[in-house]
Structures are given as C-alpha cells and as structure tokens.
Amino acid sequence: xxxxxHTGLDPVQxxxxxxxxxxxxxxxxxxxxxxxxxxxxxxxxxWKGGQNPAGVRSRVEPKAFxxxxxxxxxQYQVGTDGGVPIAAPPPGADVYLVAMSFQWYPVLQLExxxxxxxxxxxxxxxxxxxxxxxxxxxxxxxxxxxxLRVTPTSSGDFRIICNEFCGIGHHTMVGRVxxxxxxxxxxxxxxxxxxxxxxxx
Amino acid sequence: MTAATVEGTGAPGWRTCPVxxxxxxxxxxxxxxxxxxxxxxxxxxxxxxxxxxxxxRWQVVHLLPAEWYYRILGVHGMNMLIFFIIFFExxxxxxxxxxxxxxxxxxPRYAWFNFGMMLIGALMVEAMQWxxxxxxxxxxxxxLKAHPLFYLGIILFAVGALSVxxxxxxxxxxxxxxxxxxxxxxxxxxxxxxxxxxxxITLLHGAMVYIPTFLWSVGLIDSVNPQMYRLLWWALGxxxxxxxxxxxxxxxxxxxxxxxxxxxxxxxxxRWAFVLYILFISMASAHHLLVDxxxxxxxxxxxxxxxxxxxxxxxxxxxxxxxxxxxxxxxxRGFTKGLFGWLRKAPWGDPGFSSLVLSVVVFGxxxxxxxxxxxxxxxxxxxxNTLRIPGHFHATVVSGTAVAFMGATYYLLPLIFRRKVSxxxxxxxxxxxxxxxxxxxxxxxxxxxxxxVPRRHWDISFTQAAHDxxxxxxxxxxxxxxxxxxxxxxxGAFAFILIAVTSVFFGERVTEFPRGKAIAGIPQGLTNPPVxxxxxxxxxxxxHAPARGWAGPTPGTLVLVAVFFLAFMLxxxxxxxxLSFLWKIG
Ligand code: HEM
Ligand SMILES: [Cu+2]
Ligand SMILES: [Cu+2]
Numbered sequence: 001x002x003x004x005x006h007t008g009l010d011p012v013q014x015x016x017x018x019x020x021x022x023x024x025x026x027x028x029x030x031x032x033x034x035x036x037x038x039x040x041x042x043x044x045x046x047w048k049g050g051q052n053p054a055g056v057r058s059r060v061e062p063k064a065f066x067x068x069x070x071x072x073x074x075q076y077q078v079g080t081d082g083g084v085p086i087a088a089p090p091p092g093a094d095v096y097l098v099a100m101s102f103q104w105y106p107v108l109q110l111e112x113x114x115x116x117x118x119x120x121x122x123x124x125x126x127x128x129x130x131x132x133x134x135x136x137x138x139x140x141x142x143x144x145x146x147x148l149r150v151t152p153t154s155s156g157d158f159r160i161i162c163n164e165f166c167g168i169g170h171h172t173m174v175g176r177v178x179x180x181x182x183x184x185x186x187x188x189x190x191x192x193x194x195x196x197x198x199x200x201x
Numbered sequence: 202m203t204a205a206t207v208e209g210t211g212a213p214g215w216r217t218c219p220v221x222x223x224x225x226x227x228x229x230x231x232x233x234x235x236x237x238x239x240x241x242x243x244x245x246x247x248x249x250x251x252x253x254x255x256x257x258r259w260q261v262v263h264l265l266p267a268e269w270y271y272r273i274l275g276v277h278g279m280n281m282l283i284f285f286i287i288f289f290e291x292x293x294x295x296x297x298x299x300x301x302x303x304x305x306x307x308x309p310r311y312a313w314f315n316f317g318m319m320l321i322g323a324l325m326v327e328a329m330q331w332x333x334x335x336x337x338x339x340x341x342x343x344x345l346k347a348h349p350l351f352y353l354g355i356i357l358f359a360v361g362a363l364s365v366x367x368x369x370x371x372x373x374x375x376x377x378x379x380x381x382x383x384x385x386x387x388x389x390x391x392x393x394x395x396x397x398x399x400x401x402i403t404l405l406h407g408a409m410v411y412i413p414t415f416l417w418s419v420g421l422i423d424s425v426n427p428q429m430y431r432l433l434w435w436a437l438g439x440x441x442x443x444x445x446x447x448x449x450x451x452x453x454x455x456x457x458x459x460x461x462x463x464x465x466x467x468x469x470x471x472r473w474a475f476v477l478y479i480l481f482i483s484m485a486s487a488h489h490l491l492v493d494x495x496x497x498x499x500x501x502x503x504x505x506x507x508x509x510x511x512x513x514x515x516x517x518x519x520x521x522x523x524x525x526x527x528x529x530x531x532x533x534r535g536f537t538k539g540l541f542g543w544l545r546k547a548p549w550g551d552p553g554f555s556s557l558v559l560s561v562v563v564f565g566x567x568x569x570x571x572x573x574x575x576x577x578x579x580x581x582x583x584x585x586n587t588l589r590i591p592g593h594f595h596a597t598v599v600s601g602t603a604v605a606f607m608g609a610t611y612y613l614l615p616l617i618f619r620r621k622v623s624x625x626x627x628x629x630x631x632x633x634x635x636x637x638x639x640x641x642x643x644x645x646x647x648x649x650x651x652x653x654v655p656r657r658h659w660d661i662s663f664t665q666a667a668h669d670x671x672x673x674x675x676x677x678x679x680x681x682x683x684x685x686x687x688x689x690x691x692x693g694a695f696a697f698i699l700i701a702v703t704s705v706f707f708g709e710r711v712t713e714f715p716r717g718k719a720i721a722g723i724p725q726g727l728t729n730p731p732v733x734x735x736x737x738x739x740x741x742x743x744x745h746a747p748a749r750g751w752a753g754p755t756p757g758t759l760v761l762v763a764v765f766f767l768a769f770m771l772x773x774x775x776x777x778x779x780l781s782f783l784w785k786i787g
Binding site: 002003004005006007008009010011012013014016017018019020021022023024026027028030031032034035038039041042043045046049050051052053054055057082084103115120121124125126128130132133134135136137138139140141142143144145146148149150151152153154159161162163164165166167168170171172173174175176 | 221267268271301336338342343344345382383384385386387388389392426427428431451454455457458459462463464465466467468469470471490491492493494495496497498501502506510511513514517518521522525526530533573577578579581582583584585586587651652653655656657658659660661663665666667668670673733737738741742745751752753754755759762766769770773777780781783784785786787
C-alpha cells in the first residue's frame with residue numbers, strides 16, 4: 001500500500017500513485033470546502049453587502065473629464081478652501097473628483113444619508129483615492145471614469161490621501177470631503193482644518 | 202578553482218558528494234556559485250536600501266529626503282524582488298537540474314552568456330535608478346516614464362533568465378535520456394520544474410509589457426494604455442510571486458529531507474498541489490486590480506479565485522504535507538513521544554532547520570492568511586495601497602521565500618562551495634534575528650495600514666500638504682515597530698551576507714563530513730545525516746495502521762493545521778465585519 005519511505009530528494013521507484021491517508025484526505029477536503037466559502041463570499045456580498053467596488057466604469061478622455069469636473073465645481077460652488085472650490089451638489093447628483101499632480105479637485109460637501117454618483121478619474125498619471133479616516137481605497141487611472149454609488153453614512157470632515165505614487169510631490173496630495181448631517185450643521189471633527197471663505201457652512 | 206581533479210569516482214570534471222552520493226559536474230557547480238554570489242550582492246544593496254526605508258518611514262527618524270526615499274524605494278524593490286530572488290532561483294534551477302539528478306548541465310557556455318546578459322541588464326537598471334533617471338518605482342506605471350535603458354535593462358535581464366529556464370528543461374531532458382536516475386524525478390526537482398514552467402508564463406508576460414513600454418520610452422509608440430499596462434504588469438508581477446512560492450516549497454521539502462529526514466507522505470498529493478500552482482496562476486493578476494476602474498466585478502471575482510481558489514488550496518496542502526513530512530520523518534527516527542515530541546527534539550540550533558520552520562510558519566500564518574483576506578474583492582477596499590500590502594508580502598516573499606533561501610544557503614555552503622559556514626555562532630541565531638525583526642515590521646505595517654496609512658509615502662505627518670491628516674497616535678507606535686523591526690531585520694540580513702561572503706571567500710575548506718561528530722561550521726544534517734533505519738518501512742506501516750485512527754501517523758500536524766484554520770477564519774470574517782462599518786458604496 002504505502003510507498004517506500006523516502007524523502008523529496010530521492011527519485012521515486014515504481015508506482016507512486018497511491019491513495020492518501022485519511023488524515024490527508026480530511027485536510028484537503030476541509031481546505032477545499034473553505035476555498036469554496038472564500039469564493040462564495042464575494043458574489044454573496046454583491047447581493048447582500050453594502051460595500052462593493054462595482055460602480056459604473058467607462059473610458060473617458062482625461063481632458064474632457066477635467067473640463068466636466070471644473071464645470072461641476074462651478075455649478076455647485078459654495079465656497080473655497082485654500083483656493084480650491086467647495087462644491088455642494090444636491091443629493092442624487094453626479095459628483096466629479098479629478099486627481100492631478102498633486103491635487104484633488106474640488107473639495108466636496110455631501111449630505112449624510114444621501115446617495116451620490118461619485119466619478120473618479122485622473123488628468124495625468126495614476127493616483128490613489130484613500131478616504132481618511134474610513135480607509136476606503138480606489139485606484140484612479142487616467143482615461144477611465146470610475147463612477148461609484150456612495151452614501152455617506154457618517155458625517156464629518158474627511159481627507160483624501162493620494163496612495164499611488166504619482167511623482168515627487170505625491171505626499172503633499174491631500175483632498176477634502178465634508179459630510180454634513182441632515183440638519184445641515186457644520187462639522188467640526190477637525191478644528192484645525194477651517195474653511196477659509198465658508199459658503200454654505 | 203579547478204575542479205578537474207576528482208574526489209571520489211567518476212569521469213574528469215565530476216566529483217561525488219560525500220553526503221548525498223550525488224555526482225556533481227564542476228561546470229554546473231560553478232554556475233550555481235556565480236548565481237548565488239550575484240544574488241547575495243543584490244541582497245546587500247537591497248538590505249542597505251531596506252534600512253534606509255525603514256528609518257524614513259519611522260516618522261521620528263524620517264531619515265531620507267523625499268526624492269531619495271522614492272528613489273531608494275525603487276532600488277529596494279528591484280534589487281530584492283527581482284535581482285536577489287531571481288539570481289538565487291537560477292542557482293536553484295541549476296542545483297535541482299544537475300546535482301539532484303546526477304546530470305550534466307545543458308550548454309554550460311551558453312549559460313555563462315545568459316548570466317552575463319542578466320548581469321548587464323541588472324547593472325543598467327542600477328545605473329538608471331541611482332542616477333535618478335528612473336524614479337518610477339519597480340512597477341513603473343505609465344504615464345510615469347523612465348529612461349529607455351531602464352526598460353531595456355529589465356528586458357535583457359528577463360531574456361537571460363528565460364534562456365536559463367530553457368536550459369533547465371534541456372538539462373532535465375538530458376538527464377532522462379542519459380538515465381542519470383531511475384524512476385520518477387524527486388519531488389524537489391518536480392517543484393523546481395513547476396517554478397520553471399510558471400517562469401516561462403511570467404517572462405512572456407514580461408515581454409508583452411516591457412517591449413511596448415520600451416518602444417514608448419524611445420518615442421516609437423505614442424502612448425501606453427495605463428490600465429492595460431497594470432493588467433499585463435501584474436500578470437508578470439503576480440505570477441513571478443508564484444515562481445517564488447513554488448521554489449520556496451521545493452526548498453521546504455529539500456531542507457526537511459536534509460535536516461531531519463522529512464519524508465514525502467504521499468507523492469500524488471504533493472505533486473498535484475504543484476500542478477495546481479501551474480493551472481491556476483496564469484493571469485492571476487486580478488487581485489492587484491480589485492479596485493481598478495478597468496474591470497467589472499464578474500471578471501475580478503473569476504480571475505482572482507478561478508471560482509475555487511485552487512492555488513490557495515495548493516498552498517494549504519503543502520502547508521500540511523511539509524510539517525507532516527517532518528513529523529513522520531522524526532517519528533520514523535524514533536522521536537515518537539506524545540503529540541509534539543518530534544518538535545521538542547528537533548535541531549533548533551541548525552540554521553537550516555530553524556529557517557525552514559520559520560519560513561513555513563510565517564508564510565502560512567501571516568503571509569497566507571493576510572494575502573487571501575486582502576485579496577478578496579470587497580475587502581481590498583480597506584487594504585489597497587495601504588501599508589497592509591507590504592505588510593503582507595514581506596511575510597510571503599521575505600519571511601517565506603528569502604528565509605527559505607537563506608536556510609538552503611547554510612547547506613549549500615558546505616555542499617557546493619565546500620566551505621565551512623563562518624561565524625557559526627552567529628549563523629545559529631541569524632534566522633531568528635531576521636525572521637523576528639521582519640515579524641515586528643510586518644505587524645507594524647499591517648496595523649498601520651488598517652488605520653489607512655498609505656504605502657510608498659514619504660511623509661504621513663503631511664507637513665507640506667494642503668490639509669492636515671491627524672492619524673491616531675497609535676499609528677506612531679506601529680511605525681516605530683516598522684522602524685525597529687526594520688533595523689533588526691536588516692541586521693539579520695547583513696549577518697547573513699557577512700556569513701555567506703566570508704564563508705565563500707575565506708571559509709575553511711571542507712572535504713569530508715566525519716559522521717556522528719558535531720563540527721562548528723557544518724550543519725548537523727551533514728555530519729549526522731538523518732537517515733532512516735533499514736526497518737523504516739515496517740515502522741511506517743505500523744504508524745499507518747488503521748487501529749491508530751483517522752489522525753494516523755501525524756497527529757501533531759493535524760493539531761497545528763487546525764489552529765491555522767481557526768486563525769484564518771477569525772481574521773477573514775473579522776475583516777468582513779470591519780468592511781461592513783463603512784459607507785455604502787457600490
Ligand atoms: C532586509 C529586510 C527588509 C526590510 C527591513 C524591508 C523593509 C521595507 C520597507 C520599509 C519598505 C517600504 C514600504 C513603503 O514605504 O511603502 C519595503 C518595500 C518593499 N520591499 Fe522590503 N524589506 C526587506 C526585505 C525585502 C526583501 C528580501 C524583498 C523581496 C524579496 C522585499 C521586497 C519589497 C518590495 C517589493 C517593496 C515595495 C517597493 C515599492 O512599493 O515600490 N523587501 N521594504
Ligand atoms: Cu496622486
Ligand atoms: Cu500620489
């Protein structure tokens with residue numbers, strides 16, 4: 001039944017196609033079942049879970065996306081923060097955010113509990129969208145519009161860290177998202193980051 | 202050195218290994234040595250870079266200026282992940298193809314040509330990176346652009362490596378035709394062959410990605426689609442990791458055999474697990490692209506998992522059969538006491554053995570569990586490009602592969618270089634130092650990443666940024682773990698390099714391995730080979746007796762894998778729970 005005792009350094013003589021011991025069969029079966037669970041969790045979460053990187057994805061000309069974003073920022077501008085417009089789109093709106101070396105444009109002001117379609121893209125090179133402190137991360141690739149349905153379930157003063165290397169100024173690239181609660185109250189999680197020419201806030 | 206003189210019997214140019222009784226071709230031996238030396242040089246450069254990086258990410262020290270941090274990050278990635286690992290793998294292929302099969306190398310002159318090509322390619326990359334003409338990190342995502350010689354250097358290196366892989370297959374064919382061994386090839390060679398097959402797939406993807414990029418850098422092509430590049434680059438970058446895993450597992454089986462007489466429980470199971478690596482790896486780049494805009498969920502799910510995560514299954518199988526082989530090997534040699542007597546009596550002072558165990562345990566528990574978890578489509582949202590990623594892959598490719606390679610080196614020094622291991626006392630603790638420092642670094646990175654700390658980032662105090670980012674103060678603690686762990690790990694790497702270089706160039710020569718006597722500088726598996734007694738088959742049958750129940754001959758290993766499985770489930774489902782607290786995104 002058993003193959004002759006040998007190590008992995010020895011050539012194997014004769015037929016080595018022998019049935020495995022029960023202990024091995026059990027482990028392989030448990031591992032296989034677990035792998036199926038690992039697989040099944042992903043479709044299951046699309047069906048029942050609330051966080052999926054699905055969205056609506058399309059190709060876009062980087063310059064066109066940039067133009068659309070500036071237009072969006074102008075349309076919904078409620079103030080500026082360090083020279084960057086603050087855009088406060090109505091619930092349900094298409095929201096545009098463009099990454100470029102080394103800036104996120106514009107600053108967004110959203111309402112808690114309302115759904116938005118957030119479009120992400122880059123003007124020049126790859127960037128990385130990392131929403132602090134929630135730790136929500138998406139790749140931002142020039143030429144591709146990544147539109148995600150986003151419902152902020154918590155209010156506060158959030159940051160967008162760039163987490164894809166985009167050049168020597170990469171570590172200076174931080175953006176901002178403000179989420180006001182349903183009363184529209186200003187959010188002061190982070191008193192250091194004041195808005196210079198506060199609009200709606 | 203002239204190896205034309207023969208110790209033992211055989212034709213000129215051959216010698217017989219006094220421990221394994223293999224016939225060793227001098228030309229093959231020289232190829233093994235030169236590749237191993239090149240690997241160690243790359244490791245040295247990479248380790249110096251590692252120390253600088255760790256001391257920069259530790260915000261209290263913040264050693265390098267921004268420009269040099271990114272530059273050195275690129276240097277570290279190329280030297281470690283590409284040059285160190287691949288040169289060492291070339292040595293492994295020559296070793297497995299010739300020494301283990303008593304065979305001669307196919308076209309050894311051509312092999313020197315290929316080695317030269319790899320070396321020149323590597324030097325071109327070094328020159329471009331150090332001179333600041335390739336500040337694009339090792340992934341070089343376009344539209345970031347490097348000097349054309351950077352891409353050309355990588356192409357030369359890859360073509361050289363691909364040719365050596367071809368020579369490995371030719372060597373296998375020669376061995377078979379010349380009947381240098383009887384029966385089926387040893388499992389270790391089978392594992393090396395697995396690595397070689399995956400290497401072909403990998404390097405072809407490398408050509409698909411680097412040739413157009415090179416043409417773009419010299420202006421012959423207008424643009425490279427950044428998303429297509431990411432797809433093809435990771436078809437290269439991910440399957441390259443599967444080469445490392447296959448080579449590492451082959452070395453696990455080898456070190457188990459050499460250090461404690463580990464046996465192969467069942468060839469069918471182990472070989473199938475290797476085949477699964479080949480079948481389920483090509484284009485598994487998807488788990489690097491889970492939050493990319495270019496692909497839909499169906500594509501992402503199918504391609505990360507191929508419906509069934511069969512490559513994960515393969516690693517879980519080896520994760521059982523390797524320790525079980527050690528357990529059974531020890532039990533057959535009389536260490537039968539209780540569940541874990543075989544572990545208590547194991548040669549923990551043998552750096553080959555301690556490296557083996559550390560590699561298996563950290564790779565499995567840390568690298569494996571974190572990798573599968575963060576490689577899940579949705580969970581990747583809370584991991585992508587944070588420090589969780591380098592936290593994971595240092596546990597796989599460093600604590601796993603690099604540690605296994607180091608362990609193998611402690612045996613190759615006396616067997617192939619025929620030198621005693623210098624600084625033997627240091628060698629005994631080196632695996633613990635290196636792996637211990639790394640563990641600290643990996644925990645630090647993983648926890649910091651869970652708080653959203655980005656990888657590849659010079660300044661998480663954001664002093665020059667438009668907005669402040671007030672990380673929780675515990676993040677400082679985690680980054681200190683990265684810094685201190687990095688110092689310890691780099692010291693461990695330097696210790697290894699010191700030992701290896703001193704042994705190779707100034708070590709005491711070894712011509713024979715007197716049996717039964719412990720000698721400083723020679724691992725115990727060589728002076729005290731763990732051979733199995735003549736009645737091993739009878740003892741084996743007894744251990745397998747049905748009366749012993751379903752736990753069979755390896756009850757200790759079953760307990761260990763049960764603990765592993767519980768840890769896996771706990772970590773995996775905890776991450777789903779954490780994910781569920783986020784905003785609604787879809
Ligand atoms: C000697 C011990 C080592 C230490 C202390 C160390 C430390 C580090 C540190 C601090 C980083 C930077 C992480 C960041 O800022 O994003 C890093 C990145 C990296 N390391 Fe290591 N490392 C070591 C060995 C290795 C080895 C042996 C390999 C490969 C075989 C390796 C592969 C990498 C890679 C691929 C990166 C990512 C580079 C990038 O993001 O472009 N490291 N390492
Ligand atoms: Cu950026
Ligand atoms: Cu960046």
